[in-house]
Amino acid sequence: MHDVVIIGAGPAGLSAAFWCDELGLDTVLLEQDAGIGGQLLSVYNPIENYLGLRAHNGRELLERFSAGIDEADFDLWTNVEIESVDLKAKRIALRSGEELQSISIIIATGVRRRQLGIPGEDEFAGRGVIESATRDRDLFAGRDVCVVGGGDAAAENALLLAEVCPTVTLVCRGKTLRARREFTERLLGTHCITVFTEAMVQRILGNDEVEAVEILREDALKPFQMAVGGVLIRVGVEPNTELFREQLPLDERGYIPVSGDQETSVANVFAIGDVSHPLAPTISGATGAGATAAKVIGSRLNSDRKGSRRGTEQEIAKTGRA
Numbered sequence: 001m002h003d004v005v006i007i008g009a010g011p012a013g014l015s016a017a018f019w020c021d022e023l024g025l026d027t028v029l030l031e032q033d034a035g036i037g038g039q040l041l042s043v044y045n046p047i048e049n050y051l052g053l054r055a056h057n058g059r060e061l062l063e064r065f066s067a068g069i070d071e072a073d074f075d076l077w078t079n080v081e082i083e084s085v086d087l088k089a090k091r092i093a094l095r096s097g098e099e100l101q102s103i104s105i106i107i108a109t110g111v112r113r114r115q116l117g118i119p120g121e122d123e124f125a126g127r128g129v130i131e132s133a134t135r136d137r138d139l140f141a142g143r144d145v146c147v148v149g150g151g152d153a154a155a156e157n158a159l160l161l162a163e164v165c166p167t168v169t170l171v172c173r174g175k176t177l178r179a180r181r182e183f184t185e186r187l188l189g190t191h192c193i194t195v196f197t198e199a200m201v202q203r204i205l206g207n208d209e210v211e212a213v214e215i216l217r218e219d220a221l222k223p224f225q226m227a228v229g230g231v232l233i234r235v236g237v238e239p240n241t242e243l244f245r246e247q248l249p250l251d252e253r254g255y256i257p258v259s260g261d262q263e264t265s266v267a268n269v270f271a272i273g274d275v276s277h278p279l280a281p282t283i284s285g286a287t288g289a290g291a292t293a294a295k296v297i298g299s300r301l302n303s304d305r306k307g308s309r310r311g312t313e314q315e316i317a318k319t320g321r322a
């Protein structure tokens, strides 16, 4: 029986694990990927908004976050595939056949990039579907590219690609871009960027690499093909909550509602970081929520344990037997 099992080793889960360890709790941290860090692994831009730290990218920040992990006393299991979770019983079954039982569970499974779900999207991953403009810009220099999405991330990536690509076509489903004004003004002022609103990319086409996209505009009857050498997709994120769907009420977008203590509607089950739909999904918010959940669990368990120790001491005093 463990005190806490934490699911997900992004900033939120890591922070919770270090805090639980400091509070003397028997803690297991489960991560589905081969490495820890969550979204930090896909941050290629400098991080300058984590108080007191500046990092060139997410990996550098992760190195700072992981300092001391070898000496910490919590168990970290990576490459873990969870088969099922019984939140009420606090039982977690792994695909490997192992089962974990704990007193509390912390869900820190974060979010993943939403996919378009169109033909060619998975097929051309790494072969023309661009992961990040910051990281891959030089590889796509000189090629015409398409960016899909209408928010800040799409606009920011389009602006970065426009520095090295002859043309950038931004395709957005909505009537207007959702990106902040600073970005939309710069987009409109950049001559090599064309914006198609009320339009959808329906297919990504090519042979060995991306060669074209098929676009359908809302006011057109038929889609048209546009030759491009790269496509970058930024159409938002979605929470990793499939495992808990049957056991927890989720909000309309699939996130986990929590109380001010980060507790879900199931007692002693907590959700922290991006998966709990914070108003501002940030690294500092995620690490703070990890600390909150750990402190709440620590104070509950430690007061239970003190209570039962006191009970035993009273029993011994009464009976004279240890």
Ligand SMILES: Cc1cc2nc3c(=O)[nH]c(=O)nc-3n(C[C@H](O)[C@H](O)[C@H](O)COP(=O)(O)OP(=O)(O)OC[C@H]3O[C@@H](n4cnc5c(N)ncnc54)[C@H](O)[C@@H]3O)c2cc1C
Residues within 6 Å of the ligand: 007, 008, 009, 010, 011, 012, 013, 030, 031, 032, 033, 036, 037, 038, 039, 040, 042, 043, 044, 046, 047, 048, 049, 080, 082, 108, 109, 110, 111, 112, 240, 243, 272, 273, 274, 275, 281, 282, 283, 284, 286
């Ligand atoms: C490009 C980019 C730039 C960003 N820049 C900034 C910035 O400058 N400043 C800032 O504050 N924030 C920034 N963010 C946001 C920040 O990275 C997130 O808010 C933060 O990572 C959230 O941490 P988290 O631990 O809640 O979730 P995540 O980082 O998403 O981690 C969740 C972890 O859970 C694991 N997991 C999921 N499901 C399971 C499962 N079933 N079993 C086991 N493990 C599972 C995942 O593999 C992952 O490791 C940026 C994000 C991106 C993508």
